Amino acid sequence: MDYGLQAWMLMSASLVLLMTTPGLALFYGGMSRSKSVLNMMMMSFSALGVIGVVYVLWGWSMSYGTEDVALLFNNPFETFGLDGISGAGYMGVAFQLTFAVITAALISGAIADRVKFSAWMVFLPIWVTLSYFPLAHMVWGGGFLSGAENGLADLIFSGDGGAEVAPIDYAGGTVVHINAGIAGLVLAILIGKRLGFGKEPMKPHNLTLTMIGAGLLWFGWFGFNVGSWVPGDMSAEENAQYWIDETSLVWLNTTVATCAAVLGWLLVEKIRDGKATSLGAASGIVAGLVAITPACGALSPVGAIILGAVAGALCALAVGLKHRFGYDDSLDVVGVHLVGGLVGTIGIGFLATSGGLFYGDGLKQLVVQVVVALFAMIWSAVATLIVGLLIKAVMGWRVSEEDEVEGIDFAEHGESAYDLTPGTGARRTQSVLAGSTTAEPKPTAPASEGANA
Template sequence: MDQGNTAFILIAAALVLLMTPGLAFFYGGLVKAKSVISMMMMSFGALGLIGVLWVVYGYAIAFPGESGTVFPWAIDGGAIGLTNALELGEGASYPELAFIAFQATFAIITVALVSGAIADRAKFGAWMVFAGVWATVVYFPVASWVFNFGLADDGSFEYGGWITHGLQDVFGVGVIDFAGGTAVHINAGAAALALALVLGKRVGFQKGVHVPHNPPFVLLGAGLLWFGWFGFNAGSELAADNTAALAFVNTIAAPAAALLSWLLVEKIKDGKPTSVGAASGAVAGLVAITPACGSLDPIWAIVLGLITGAACALAIELKFKLGFDDSLDVVGIHLVGGLIGTLYLGFFARGTGLFMGGDASQLIVQAIAAFAVLIYSFVLAFVIGFAIEKTMGFRVKNEDEIAGIDTIVHGEAGYVLEDAKA
């Protein structure tokens, strides 16, 4: 066993787990002061629920070994409870349990991302039901499509999911998704769009009405996300090597460039660059570089960041033009950013991109993967959300939304003044 690689993976897993509390701060600062507890609790609720489901059966679905197909439901009974992962394979460079822990954090953050689309108006219990069902029928199978590489006894990869491995048999090149542009960001963004449509618009929804109540929280959350994202991207190499270092550098370059381009768009459009814009631009760049961090030269990572920051700054305005209320711009940042990063590889991936010595094959497989995940996630998220809305109800009453749902749903307030308690 390579103790260095084992430590690297475990540290990366801890960094990615920190991203979910970071997301709670990022999302919490963007909502109304009377909804901040509700918003942050949806992230922490996902952390608890998906952490348990992953150990009980999620890993067995996402990584079923050679039985993995488009719908990888054939579970070896020994995999439940992670029984098969307790012994170290001969020649493996790290324990399978380290990989299980790392992938658990991906499942948690992906589900938590979806919650931003339904801020200020969702019931916590309904959200938890959605989170569990969506993770089971959408995230776990999609993770298998993208990440299901079995480990041989010597630690090498033996087989993969249909997205990253199966398309290679048809087109001669496999889909590049280094850390989850499809499985995480397009997946979550598509589900967010579906839930925004199911729950409908917030009371009084129009441009300029709902403003962030705590920009310092947003900046703190963005900082924690960026810090954790080094584990997300570099850790996906599963080894402390040159490719991990490349992913690390690109995780600096792309979001930094995206931050600048978002602020430039704000300055041109509105006359003032904002702190929320800086945080949102950095996150958009992090989203876009996620699938591409191991396959781009740093200069092309900067170009990707510049494109993504500007594009996402404009994309968040679509909800006002198209009439859907994606509260915290999960669609504009994660779906759009994920699509840009995934498709960009078709042009600029080292050695296989259209402009980097390859042909159109890389772009074709990237598009197939992106839109297959988008459609699958959107349709099932809409069905699940619609069923919950028509049975137990997903949305709080309008009067509760107006008053602020923290005390109604959780019996707590985010900010309690001493004199108000007397």
């Protein structure tokens, strides 16, 4: 790989890092209520802190290596602490580290407003160890879902053409979005609903932040998708041309699919609610990005437009499922990431220019994509349930009812995003740091927040 490609890979890693902080933090923070915005943003920042360390210690080793364990994960001690990795090898570690970070951070949106920060910090390293690192190995590291010999495709077709229909996940439809979406659903059910869910308004407190966050996510996503290019087994000159051709297609597909998803989401809103909203536009952006992620290298630009429009419309409909089925997915992780990830992963079986049903190539690719999605859902659900039940039994997930009502920002961090009333925010923090034993006035919601408190 030449210096230009190396520089682009490091830039891509930086763009994906931007997606989590500040992109996702702003996107989720704006969608939260004002009394929990800091906690919501802290969940993204803390994911970066915890998983950045864990990934260097054993995450890379579990995901990639030569000591495969039953095609499910790699030996976590083979390159523990990046032993034996140096020089240009750090570039791959840097890029993949950022994927692990944002996957875990995405889950936080499903459990906003009600979770102990300490429980979240314990959840992060255990969950990525049991769910993210194994799935990354299975899909991208030569494991069970990557088209390896005796892998999933060979099992489905008994070795008859299995390698020709290896599962396609260009940049994380299964590893990132289905994984995070299922984890969010399991935790939302396990932890339970917010107080007042379904009975009082719980609207986003600052849609300006959400739209800025969505814009940063879209910008950073070019590192996510375009940076996921893998060199082929060919000469340097051939690789350079291959890189230009493929990354140009991936960039264009990422863009037009997202554009179409915004239109699809807004159309559903207009028909259903009579208005096209800014929140819908921001959510449509993310839905389109999620859906095109696994498919960005396999579709034509027209196929990407079709996929994006379908994803935008279906995700717009799916976010209402939480009210129908009674689970409290606070910021629509299930409706956007799980549904969007499924649309993108399964849509490959229909729209891929090589292997897609609509291109006359039969059902094999579609069957493989469906089974891969189901496998990822089951793996993530079981891993998340194990971790979730363990934390619930040992330390508990929920803050007290009083803290939830008054504001999780104060309860967990002693701070306020908006210091608009006496005795809150920085003043309270200073009092605590000074060791004052004088009781502080209890925080009250800003008058402008009204029923969203």
